[in-house]
Amino acid sequence: MEGLNLHPAFSGIQIQYMNLKFPLALALITSMLLFSRCARKTDDPAAEIKTYEAVAAAFGSKINLNSLANYGNQALPAYLRKDNAGPNAINNGKATLGRILFYDKQLSLDNSISCASCHRQSFAFGDTAIASRGVSGGLTGRHSMRLVNARFAAEGKFFWDERAATLQMQTTMPIKDHAEMGYSGVNGRPGLDALLSKLGALPYYRELFQFVYGNTDVTEFRLQECLSQFILSIQSFDARYDAGRAQVANDNAAFPNFTAQENMGKNLFLTAPVFDGTGSRTGGGLGCNGCHNAPEFDIDPNSGNNGIIGVLNGSGIDVNNAHLR
Numbered sequence: 073m074e075g076l077n078l079h080p081a082f083s084g085i086q087i088q089y090m091n092l093k094f095p096l097a098l099a100l101i102t103s104m105l106l107f108s109r110c111a112r113k114t115d116d117p118a119a120e121i122k123t124y125e126a127v128a129a130a131f132g133s134k135i136n137l138n139s140l141a142n143y144g145n146q147a148l149p150a151y152l153r154k155d156n157a158g159p160n161a162i163n164n165g166k167a168t169l170g171r172i173l174f175y176d177k178q179l180s181l182d183n184s185i186s187c188a189s190c191h192r193q194s195f196a197f198g199d200t201a202i203a204s205r206g207v208s209g210g211l212t213g214r215h216s217m218r219l220v221n222a223r224f225a226a227e228g229k230f231f232w233d234e235r236a237a238t239l240q241m242q243t244t245m246p247i248k249d250h251a252e253m254g255y256s257g258v259n260g261r262p263g264l265d266a267l268l269s270k271l272g273a274l275p276y277y278r279e280l281f282q283f284v285y286g287n288t289d290v291t292e293f294r295l296q297e298c299l300s301q302f303i304l305s306i307q308s309f310d311a312r313y314d315a316g317r318a319q320v321a322n323d324n325a326a327f328p329n330f331t332a333q334e335n336m337g338k339n340l341f342l343t344a345p346v347f348d349g350t351g352s353r354t355g356g357g358l359g360c361n362g363c364h365n366a367p368e369f370d371i372d373p374n375s376g377n378n379g380i381i382g383v384l385n386g387s388g389i390d391v392n393n394a395h396l397r
């Protein structure tokens with residue numbers, strides 16, 4: 073029973089408590105109850121247990137607003153260097169609401185598509201289809217992107233072509249995309265305002281927005297704030313790379329958990345190439361790290377692009393162009 077060894081002072085099983093001999097267990101339970109009540113009182117008056125009937129009816133025990141999951145303070149590897157949560161530090165209430173929004177098909181015009189339809193957790197929050205399906209059979213112009221470790225990056229722009237200046241701005245663009253979630257305001261379809269009214273009328277969102285913001289207003293800014301906070305909370309540092317990196321002083325050192333071949337691959341990735349006067353590579357590595365910076369492997373803001381700047385089947389430079397096949 074490691075971890076349960078009592079200090080010798082407590083080994084007498086019975087202790088003297090308020091002039092009575094209490095069995096140790098009873099005394100402990102009593103003091104725990106007293107402590108938790110005091111703790112709640114002194115913490116924050118607003119944090120008293122409340123019931124959220126509509127949230128409970130919609131999500132059962134998956135969402136407990138009285139005991140929020142930990143989104144903002146997850147364990148991080150010591151070797152990380154980049155963290156852009158900054159002023160957007162993750163609030164567990166906002167991230168909870170962001171998670172609910174992310175999985176809610178109500179965010180699409182015909183209630184058939186959620187963010188998670190194209191960003192599937194089992195595929196690093198990406199998709200297996202080359203183009204993903206949105207409302208009414210609409211198809212995306214590019215491949216759905218993985219949404220992992222967005223927080224640990226030097227790059228602040230989003231999408232393959234970096235057309236979203238910030239993560240907050242990005243998050244409502246799929247909702248307003250005609251092919252994706254459909255609130256486009258074109259070709260007879262309603263715009264985002266219709267969605268804001270629709271969500272504002274749903275009882276569980278009324279409780280959730282009241283809980284997070286102190287009133288039931290559903291605004292684009294709030295959707296952006298909550299969705300981006302949830303996305304910033306999606307982190308993954310349990311790959312074999314992380315296990316190896318944690319055991320050595322820097323990325324270049326051979327990882328003890330890698331095979332010789334894997335360490336050679338790592339060297340090729342990390343090491344800059346050497347070119348001769350004519351521009352032919354004569355040695356060194358492949359220089360992937362110049363754009364995909366270890367240990368976060370985020371994309372360097374100055375990496376430009378890798379040639380995939382067009383859209384699928386489009387006339388720009390894209391993966392379907394013959395010269396790239």
Ligand code: HEC
Nearest residue numbers: 186187190204205206212214215216217230231232246252
């Ligand atoms: C119909 C499929 C689909 C839906 C629904 C969808 N996305 Fe995406 N998502 C994509 C595609 C495709 C891209 C890449 C688009 C591009 O670059 O032009 C993308 C890109 C992104 C990115 C950029 C990631 C990066 O590293 O640059 C974020 C963030 C994102 N989506 C979040 C969301 C959120 C939040 C929602 C829900 C409000 C959502 N997506 C709904 C398909 C979808």
Ligand code: HEC
Nearest residue numbers: 218231232341358359360361362363364371375376377378
């Ligand atoms: C000149 C810059 C540059 C170099 C060098 C480079 N890449 Fe990339 N790579 C990119 C860009 C830009 C993307 C698009 C990803 C994005 O915008 O987040 C990308 C995407 C990728 C992706 C897809 C990532 C995903 O999340 O879907 C993989 C895998 C990849 N690169 C591997 C490599 C490898 C392996 C090398 C070395 C042989 C390499 N890259 C060298 C710029 C570069």
